[in-house]
Amino acid sequence: MPQPCALVWFRNDLRVSDHPTLAMAAASGLPLLCLYILDAESPGLRPPGGASLWRLDRALAALERELASRGGELHFLRGPAETLLPEVARAANAQRIFWSRRYSGAEIALDIRLKQALREQGREAYSCNASLLAEPWQVISKSGGAFKVFTPFWRALREKIAPPPPLPAPERLSAAPWPAGAPQSLAREALRLAPSRPNWAAGFPDPDAGEAGARKRLGEFLDHTVEHYATNRDRLDRDATSRLSAHLHFGEISPRQIISAAPPHPGADKFLAELGWREFSCHLLYANPDLAWRNFNPRFDGFPYRADDSAQKDLPAWRRGETGYPVVDAAMRELWTTGFMHNRARMVVASFLTKHLLIDWREGESWFWDTLIDADEANNAASWQWVAGCGADAAPYFRIFNPVLQGEKFDPDGAYVRAHCPELAGLPMSCLHKPWAAPASVLAEAGLRLGETYPRPIVDHDFARRRALDAFTMMTA
DNA sequence: TCCCGTTTTGA
DNA sequence: CAAAACGGG
Numbered sequence: 017m018p019q020p021c022a023l024v025w026f027r028n029d030l031r032v033s034d035h036p037t038l039a040m041a042a043a044s045g046l047p048l049l050c051l052y053i054l055d056a057e058s059p060g061l062r063p064p065g066g067a068s069l070w071r072l073d074r075a076l077a078a079l080e081r082e083l084a085s086r087g088g089e090l091h092f093l094r095g096p097a098e099t100l101l102p103e104v105a106r107a108a109n110a111q112r113i114f115w116s117r118r119y120s121g122a123e124i125a126l127d128i129r130l131k132q133a134l135r136e137q138g139r140e141a142y143s144c145n146a147s148l149l150a151e152p153w154q155v156i157s158k159s160g161g162a163f164k165v166f167t168p169f170w171r172a173l174r175e176k177i178a179p180p181p182p183l184p185a186p187e188r189l190s191a192a193p194w195p196a197g198a199p200q201s202l203a204r205e206a207l208r209l210a211p212s213r214p215n216w217a218a219g220f221p222d223p224d225a226g227e228a229g230a231r232k233r234l235g236e237f238l239d240h241t242v243e244h245y246a247t248n249r250d251r252l253d254r255d256a257t258s259r260l261s262a263h264l265h266f267g268e269i270s271p272r273q274i275i276s277a278a279p280p281h282p283g284a285d286k287f288l289a290e291l292g293w294r295e296f297s298c299h300l301l302y303a304n305p306d307l308a309w310r311n312f313n314p315r316f317d318g319f320p321y322r323a324d325d326s327a328q329k330d331l332p333a334w335r336r337g338e339t340g341y342p343v344v345d346a347a348m349r350e351l352w353t354t355g356f357m358h359n360r361a362r363m364v365v366a367s368f369l370t371k372h373l374l375i376d377w378r379e380g381e382s383w384f385w386d387t388l389i390d391a392d393e394a395n396n397a398a399s400w401q402w403v404a405g406c407g408a409d410a411a412p413y414f415r416i417f418n419p420v421l422q423g424e425k426f427d428p429d430g431a432y433v434r435a436h437c438p439e440l441a442g443l444p445m446s447c448l449h450k451p452w453a454a455p456a457s458v459l460a461e462a463g464l465r466l467g468e469t470y471p472r473p474i475v476d477h478d479f480a481r482r483r484a485l486d487a488f489t490m491m492t493a
Numbered sequence: 494t495c496c497c498g499t500t501t502t503g504a
Numbered sequence: 505c506a507a508a509a510c511g512g513g
Binding site: 249250359360363367411412414415416417418421422481 | 494495496497
């Protein structure tokens with residue numbers, strides 16, 4: 017029997033600073049076994065999409081370095097956590113097992129089963145919140161249940177949080193050896209997280225991952241960008257958002273670290289409200305474990321989405337960025353080529369899919385799940401439902417974005433469209449966001465052949481808007 | 494975190 | 505006559 021040790025099971029908390037259970041484990045004085053399990057098998061766990069796996073590899077590499085520089089070591093396994101974790105705990109003689117909580121239904125159920133199994137082995141299993149400002153069950157409405165509207169939720173949460181200062185990273189870790197008799201641990205490279213599709217993701221921008229990268233990004237954002245966040249955040253053509261989403265998703269930075277670093281400022285308030293939406297999404301997912309596949313508002317169960325052959329053609333056109341609406345296409349291509357999409361663009365393309373094309377939001381949700389490096393079950397599901405009109409505190413259904421106006425308003429110089437749709441780059445501003453309205457001479461000048469080098473709109477805006485409003489009326493009738 | 498047709502305002 | 509304001513989806 018090896019020396020007793022503490023086992024830290026890393027999941028979406030891939031950092032060493034402000035990490036409550038790592039701090040506890042380090043303070044226990046026991047040697048530490050740090051473990052990551054790539055689990056695509058446990059029932060109900062949603063396997064990460066391709067872009068997310070690619071990003072995960074970066075996050076894990078960074079965590080490996082952070083741990084190694086403190087004397088720790090990160091080990092990897094692939095397979096069902098439910099069997100692997102107890103096996104490792106037994107072989108390693110782990111007295112205490114630590115992890116940070118996750119909040120989807122299947123994740124919670126798995127944690128409950130694991131805690132029970134570990135306790136039956138006579139071990140202490142301890143979990144803790146590392147990714148939220150408050151536990152989803154701690155924010156309660158006056159009527160005693162979960163909130164359904166953002167503003168009162170955020171007010172209640174803000175009253176609740178007087179966050180203790182973030183925890184420092186443990187300075188020295190003593191690594192327990194990988195136990196004999198445990199399943200063979202793998203090198204990170206052997207997890208094969210890069211997409212198998214040739215070269216997809218090869219061109220993704222690759223800013224520093226890990227907590228060092230997150231800290232750097234936060235610092236730049238707070239120094240230069242947050243001041244004008246409220247006015248610039250919707251501009252597609254500017255780097256005016258925090259871009260912390262993937263860092264947050266993988267737990268490379270905690271919301272507590274962000275809050276405690278943000279200066280009191282109107283721009284910062286607006287930004288912190290976005291952290292509030294993140295908390296709200298998790299709150300909703302916790303209260304509605306089926307949020308990713310079931311309409312939050314059941315009235316939408318009868319919504320007449322199109323399911324005919326023509327809709328089957330429109331979905332790939334949307335995915336590929338070939339709808340004929342420049343701002344939609346630029347956004348969808350930004351997603352495919354960079355693994356990221358601007359928040360405003362996400363709303364525009366989601367509105368286009370669900371309202372202009374009358375395609376079920378779940379189709380869009382699953383495409384985002386596979387292609388976003390920051391894909392997050394709570395944010396993705398809650399936000400798609402919000403745009404589709406069936407979600408909590410949703411946009412009224414009749415809020416249908418006009419992709420031309422959105423383009424003209426939020427990409428007024430056309431830099432965003434030109435960057436992602438180079439075939440449109442030669443068009444003047446007057447028709448960049450509506451090439452179908454360009455005179456033949458302008459098209460010729462720009463070297464653009466509509467229907468050949470760039471598609472005509474797959475659906476007419478006025479027609480689609482009318483059709484969507486009618487569909488909504490049909491549902492409510 | 495909207496759009497659009499219509500009316501009103503005000504230079 | 506253009507811009508602002510309004511009301512409804």
